[in-house]
Amino acid sequence: MSDLVKVTIDGITVEVAPGTTILNAARQIGGDIVPPAMCYYSKLEGSGGKCRTCIVKVSKGSEKDPRPMPKLVASCRTTVMDGMEVQNITSPEVLEARSGVVEILLINHPLDCPVCDQAGECDLQNLGYEHGLQKTRYEFERRTFERIDIGDKIQLHMNRCILCYRCVFTADQITNKRVHGILNRGDHSEISTYIQTAVDNDFSGNVIDVCPVGALTDKTFRFKNRVWFTKPVDAHRNCDHEKCNGKVTLWYKGEDVLRVTARKDQFGEVEEFICNTCRFEKKNTADWVIEHPTHIPDTSVIASNHYETFKPLPVIKENLALQKANQIELEKTAKF
Amino acid sequence: MARKLLLEHINVPGINTLEVYRQKGGYRAVEKALKTLTPDEVVEEVKKSGLRGRGGAGFPTGMKWSFLAKPEGVPRYLVCNADESEPGTFKDRYLMTYIPHALIEGMIVASYALGANTSYIYVRGEMMPQIRILEKAIAEAKAAGLLGQKILGTDYSLELYVQPGGGAYICGEETALLESLEGKRGNPRIKPPFPAIAGLYGCPTVVNNVESIAAVVPIINDGGDEYAKIGIGRSTGTKLISASGNLVKPGVYEIELGLPVEEFIYSDEYCGGIANGKRLKATVAGGSSVPILPANLTLKYANGEPRSMSYESLSEGGFATGTMLGSGGFIAFDEDQCIVRNTWNFSRFYHHESCGQCSPCREGTGWLEKILHKIEYGHGTMDDIDLLWDVQRKIEGNTICPLGDAAAWPVASAIRHFREEFEWHIKEPVKSQQQNYGIANYAVPIEKAVEVKQDNL
Numbered sequence: 010m011s012d013l014v015k016v017t018i019d020g021i022t023v024e025v026a027p028g029t030t031i032l033n034a035a036r037q038i039g040g041d042i043v044p045p046a047m048c049y050y051s052k053l054e055g056s057g058g059k060c061r062t063c064i065v066k067v068s069k070g071s072e073k074d075p076r077p078m079p080k081l082v083a084s085c086r087t088t089v090m091d092g093m094e095v096q097n098i099t100s101p102e103v104l105e106a107r108s109g110v111v112e113i114l115l116i117n118h119p120l121d122c123p124v125c126d127q128a129g130e131c132d133l134q135n136l137g138y139e140h141g142l143q144k145t146r147y148e149f150e151r152r153t154f155e156r157i158d159i160g161d162k163i164q165l166h167m168n169r170c171i172l173c174y175r176c177v178f179t180a181d182q183i184t185n186k187r188v189h190g191i192l193n194r195g196d197h198s199e200i201s202t203y204i205q206t207a208v209d210n211d212f213s214g215n216v217i218d219v220c221p222v223g224a225l226t227d228k229t230f231r232f233k234n235r236v237w238f239t240k241p242v243d244a245h246r247n248c249d250h251e252k253c254n255g256k257v258t259l260w261y262k263g264e265d266v267l268r269v270t271a272r273k274d275q276f277g278e279v280e281e282f283i284c285n286t287c288r289f290e291k292k293n294t295a296d297w298v299i300e301h302p303t304h305i306p307d308t309s310v311i312a313s314n315h316y317e318t319f320k321p322l323p324v325i326k327e328n329l330a331l332q333k334a335n336q337i338e339l340e341k342t343a344k345f
Numbered sequence: 346m347a348r349k350l351l352l353e354h355i356n357v358p359g360i361n362t363l364e365v366y367r368q369k370g371g372y373r374a375v376e377k378a379l380k381t382l383t384p385d386e387v388v389e390e391v392k393k394s395g396l397r398g399r400g401g402a403g404f405p406t407g408m409k410w411s412f413l414a415k416p417e418g419v420p421r422y423l424v425c426n427a428d429e430s431e432p433g434t435f436k437d438r439y440l441m442t443y444i445p446h447a448l449i450e451g452m453i454v455a456s457y458a459l460g461a462n463t464s465y466i467y468v469r470g471e472m473m474p475q476i477r478i479l480e481k482a483i484a485e486a487k488a489a490g491l492l493g494q495k496i497l498g499t500d501y502s503l504e505l506y507v508q509p510g511g512g513a514y515i516c517g518e519e520t521a522l523l524e525s526l527e528g529k530r531g532n533p534r535i536k537p538p539f540p541a542i543a544g545l546y547g548c549p550t551v552v553n554n555v556e557s558i559a560a561v562v563p564i565i566n567d568g569g570d571e572y573a574k575i576g577i578g579r580s581t582g583t584k585l586i587s588a589s590g591n592l593v594k595p596g597v598y599e600i601e602l603g604l605p606v607e608e609f610i611y612s613d614e615y616c617g618g619i620a621n622g623k624r625l626k627a628t629v630a631g632g633s634s635v636p637i638l639p640a641n642l643t644l645k646y647a648n649g650e651p652r653s654m655s656y657e658s659l660s661e662g663g664f665a666t667g668t669m670l671g672s673g674g675f676i677a678f679d680e681d682q683c684i685v686r687n688t689w690n691f692s693r694f695y696h697h698e699s700c701g702q703c704s705p706c707r708e709g710t711g712w713l714e715k716i717l718h719k720i721e722y723g724h725g726t727m728d729d730i731d732l733l734w735d736v737q738r739k740i741e742g743n744t745i746c747p748l749g750d751a752a753a754w755p756v757a758s759a760i761r762h763f764r765e766e767f768e769w770h771i772k773e774p775v776k777s778q779q780q781n782y783g784i785a786n787y788a789v790p791i792e793k794a795v796e797v798k799q800d801n802l
Contacts, residue, residue, distance in 0.1 A: 058535035059703045061743050080742045086535045109739030113708045146732055149715045172701060191530065191701070194513070196711045198701035 014091040018042055018065075019099045031084035031095055032063055036276060042097050043276070045107075045136050047114070047221050048173035049085035050278055056178045057085035060171065061110045062136060066103050069094035081106055108140040116147040117196060118222075119168045127223030129236040129310045132277060133171060152196055162228050162289050163217060167199045170224035176200060176216040183212045183282050200224075211250060214288040218271050218279045229289055230268035236260070237310045239267055241303035246287065246296055253284035258303050259294075266292045275306065347614070348575060350563040350583050351556070352599045355443055361478065363485040366446040372491060374565040378454045379499045382565075387458035391561060393569030395581035400426060400517075400554030401632065401672040402747075403656045406561075412541040413459055414549040422550040423456045423464040424526065425558050428510050428517040430469055431632035432694055433674030436585035437555035439597040441468070441475045444559075445482035449505065451558035453491065454565055456503050459551055463504050466555075467522050470512035479507045514698035518746045519552040520544075521700065532702045533746035554672075556585055577603030580655035584673055590628075591679035593617035602655040606630075607644050609654055610677065623679040626784045627763070630659050631671020633691050634751030636758030637684070638668050639787035649793050664758065680784035684766050688759040689717035695752035706749040709740040713756055720767060723774030730767050734760055763787075 013024040016034050019042045025034045033051070035043045044065055049057030057063075063085050067078040072092030081103060084095070097103055115137060122128040154167035177190060177200065192201040217225045239260040248255035260268045269288050271279035291297065305312040321339060325331045332339065359365040366372070378387050392407030413421060425448065429437040441448060448466070456464045468476050483505050486492045494502045508526055510516045516525045520534035523545050544550025560582060564572045573581045580602040586609070589595045594617040600609060609615045610625065619625050625640040645651055647666040652658050660667045678687065696714040701707045716733050719725050733756060741753035760767060765785060770777040 058745060061703055061705055064743060083535070083745075088537075106739065106743055109735075110705055110743065113712070113736075113739060114704050116708050116712060147712065149712075171704065172707065174702075193701070194515075195696060195699035195701045196707050198707070 014089055014093075016089040016091075016093045016095065018095045019097050025089060027089075029089055030057075031065060031067075031082075031087050031089055031093075032057075034089050035084065035095075035097065039275075044084045044097055045132070045139075046085055046276070047132055047136065047171060048175060050175050050178070050219055051276075052278060052282075053175060053178040053182060053219070056173075056175055058083045060114070060173055062107055062114070064103060064106055064110070066096040066100045067093060068096050068100075104140070108142070111136050111140040112142060112146070114171050115141060115145065117152045117168075118171070119151060119153075121169070124232075125169065125223040126226045126231055126236075127169075127220075130277075131223060132221035154199060157201075158228075159216075159225075160213065162214065162285070164226050164228050164231065165200060166224050166226065168224075169222050170200060171222055172198055172200075173221055175219040175221065176225060179216050179219050179282075180213075183215055211284045211286070212252070212282055214285045215271065215279070215282045217288075218273070218282075221277075227268055227288075229292075230260075233267050234262050238262060239311075241305065241311065243272060243300040243303050244297040245300065246291065246298060248284060248287055250284040250286065252282075253287060254281060255283070255287055256281060257283055257287055257297075259297060259299075264294070266294060266297075268292075272303070347599075347601050347604070348583065349599045350572075350575075351440065351444070351447060351559055351585060352597075360444055361442075361446070361482070363446060363482070363489055366444070370566075371446055372450055374562045375450055375453050375491060376497060378457055378565050379497055379501055384458045384460055387454060387565065390569035391458070391564055394564045394572035395569075395576075395579060396557065396560055396564060396572070397580065397656060398554060399556035399560065399584065399672065401431070401634070403670060406553060406557050409541070409553070410455075410459060410551060412539075413551055414542050415460070416549070419548050420463065421459055421461045422545045422548055423452065423459050423461040424519075424522065424545060424550055424552045425452060425464070425466040425555055426517060426519065426522055426552050427466055427468040427472070427475075427555045428514075428522060429472075429555070429672075430514040430517055430698075431634065431672050431674055432691065433587065433589055433629060433676045434632045434672045435587045435589075436597050436673060438472055438475055439587075440555055440559060440585065441472070441479060445475075445478050446486070447559045447562060448479070448555055449482055449486055449492075451561045452505055453486075453496070453503060454561050455551075455553065455558050456505075457501055458561075461551075462502055463506070465526060465545075466505065466507045467510055467516070467526055468507055469516075470510045473509070476507055476509050483507065513700075514694075515700045515746070515748060518748065521746065522552060523550065532700050533748075535745055575601055577653065577655050578657055580657060580670075584654070584670070586654065586673045586675050588616050588675045588677070590675075590677035591620045591623065591682070592677050593620050600654055603653050603658070605651050605653045606659075607651060609675075610644075616677070619677065619679050621679070623681065624784055624788055625677060626680045626682060626787050627678045627684060629674070629676040629678075629755075630654075630668045632674030633676075633694065634747075634754055635669040635671040636664055636667075636754050637687075637762065638666075638758070639762050640784075641788055641791050642666050642762070645790065647791055647794075649791070664754070665761070668758070681781050683721075683781055684759055684763040685717065685721050685770050688756055689714065689721045691755045692717050692752065695748065699748060699752070703745045703749075705740045706744045706752065709736055709749070710752045712736050713740075713752065717756070720770050723770065723778050725767075725771045725774075727768070727771055729771070730760060730764065 018035050044063035046063045047060035064081040065084045069075050071090030157165040217227050239262050242259045244259050246255040257269050258272050259266045271283045354360050354369045388410050396406045397403045515521045516531040518533045521531045525531035540550040583599050586598050611618045628643040629637050656670045659670045692714040696710040699706045699710045737753040737756045740749045766782045
């Protein structure tokens with residue numbers, strides 16, 4: 010196939026269409042070599058390049074011009090060339106720079122995960138876990154803002170914001186008029202533009218889903234529950250809105266639907282945007298046709314104890330003491 | 346007296362008017378280019394001249410012009426970057442104030458070479474007097490048939506506009522400038538695509554510094570080969586240097602590239618030495634973003650040979666012992682100046698001017714400033730110096746635009762060359778608030794490295 014270009018990421022070669030970004034090429038390979046992305050969102054045109062967590066090293070530019078790129082590049086905005094060689098997790102330089110970016114993202118973050126609704130499904134939390142330090146080296150006062158209500162359903166908590174601009178792009182592209190922007194400069198920047206006058210749009214709720222952190226939260230779900238205590242279930246309904254197909258994930262606690270979100274893929278991106286009626290108004294099981302439990306990857310805390318069966322490590326089978334310690338889990342497994 | 350090309354007639358009364366400017370040979374380059382040369386020949390002349398961008402990066406202007414994409418039916422634009430905001434640089438303002446027609450003449454020739462029929466001069470918002478001067482000069486040129494439809498009877502037409510900026514340092518970065526010119530928030534774009542492919546309104550665009558464009562005039566008048574004879578090596582021509590700081594005669598000087606740094610600082614033709622009979626402690630050779638150097642490394646290389654004012658010579662030794670010519674903002678510090686305070690001041694500037702788009706620069710510049718403030722006011726610890734070094738390293742090279750690098754380099758070089766002074770601030774918190782560290786050994790010539798013979802080991 011001559012139309013495809015070959016790119017090698019961490020020693021794994023993949024053939025992709027010309028014009029694909031390094032990040033998307035890595036996503037086609039999948040697994041650990043996919044760079045984390047905090048600001049890039051494949052469904053939002055123009056997003057990416059800002060957070061710098063997806064930086065990679067291009068050790069060979071292309072077949073024609075094998076020179077390496079002088080700096081680390083943002084993989085979400087760099088397109089692949091034929092014969093390009095990229096180093097992500099195999100390059101200590103990249104890992105160091107990435108942990109630097111994570112540290113920098115966290116210096117003004119309030120780290121209020123214990124009271125944050127996003128905890129458990131937060132990209133920044135995951136990133137901090139993988140790359141962050143145990144302790145912060147930042148000893149100054151953190152930047153703070155007042156909370157802002159965007160309409161009666163969404164709350165903006167600027168302290169937690171990492172300025173990924175995803176919600177700005179959503180407001181630009183999904184909604185039919187621009188309602189969102191950035192005020193001020195540098196570390197005083199805030200998501201705004203007459204935000205108090207309310208985002209009055211059928212699709213405004215999607216800014217909650219695209220937010221990688223807990224800066225934009227659903228007021229109908231605020232402080233209701235921790236996400237890892239809820240059970241996600243895929244469901245759909247016939248939505249009247251022409252642009253919404255009504256495919257959602259319902260988050261159950263017992264019999265109650267605590268919240269409704271769009272369905273997310275393995276990279277945490279929504280599959281299709283949903284309208285505000287589906288998101289905020291339809292919170293009865295009767296409104297929905299239930300499909301099946303949502304697949305949650307093992308790595309997520311939401312998966313704990315819910316749907317994935319406990320697979321004992323081989324060592325447990327051989328060690329009596331460990332068997333005793335895991336007795337409850339093993340009994341559960343035996344039931345299935 | 347060294348040769349002057351841009352500032353030759355600066356002292357002629359009324360040189361800011363079209364009449365006097367033409368009497369002194371102005372607009373010859375427009376006539377020559379439009380009537381006798383094709384656009385490609387103009388580009389070729391500029392290439393031959395070896396002119397390098399005067400805005401800071403020093404990229405060859407002719408090469409930049411030849412990269413411009415030329416698709417059919419799409420307009421091309423020339424944008425002049427007059428958003429001069431680098432601390433220590435004020436040469437463009439000087440040029441625009443006193444010889445506005447030099448810029449306009451250069452704009453006409455350059456636009457002709459690039460095939461642009463609409464060109465913009467993006468002037469920093471704070472420079473309102475200069476904007477008025479330029480607008481007046483454009484009106485004069487238009488009345489004389491040098492701008493507008495069918496210039497000087499040829500087929501070439503050009504409209505020239507002056508656009509005031511919103512007054513942000515970041516809008517001096519070419520893609521942020523284009524965003525701002527389009528009426529958006531001045532955030533740098535992510536490259537690629539480069540402006541030569543998709544710039545202003547998605548059309549191919551060249552962005553050049555004021556001085557680069559003005560330098561096209563003597564290149565066309567005298568020929569590229571003649572221009573290339575001035576200067577040294579790959580640094581051809583003359584350069585405007587904005588000298589400031591503790592000098593006897595600060596100001597804008599036109600120098601031939603290759604002038605020894607020592608002569609520039611101490612000769613009466615240029616800065617005339619350090620003010621009040623003091624000694625030179627350090628210099629920033631090319632505007633606040635370039636690494637700061639102690640006096641001994643400013644005047645001489647690490648191997649003892651004299652350093653001169655040229656792109657290559659100033660960067661001799663890399664960042665370990667060298668600096669950069671940058672935009673030519675030469676700041677001299679005498680023995681009483683505090684390097685820590687100066688570094689803090691620069692960091693404060695970059696913190697204030699960071700656009701906030703990408704995270705390392707947005708958060709990191711503020712962090713640098715806070716640590717430096719802490720050290721400067723005597724609350725620092727030894728760990729803070731290492732932290733400062735680590736933070737600047739995490740910013741450098743990881744940002745969308747060069748502002749991150751520009752914020753990191755002054756901090757890195759200050760620690761590299763003046764670490765003792767930082768440590769003194771930490772060890773002597775009370776004393777450092779009352780007196781200065783002084784010149785220490787920063788002006789003592791560096792001993793030549795001697796080869797160690799194997800027998801002596």
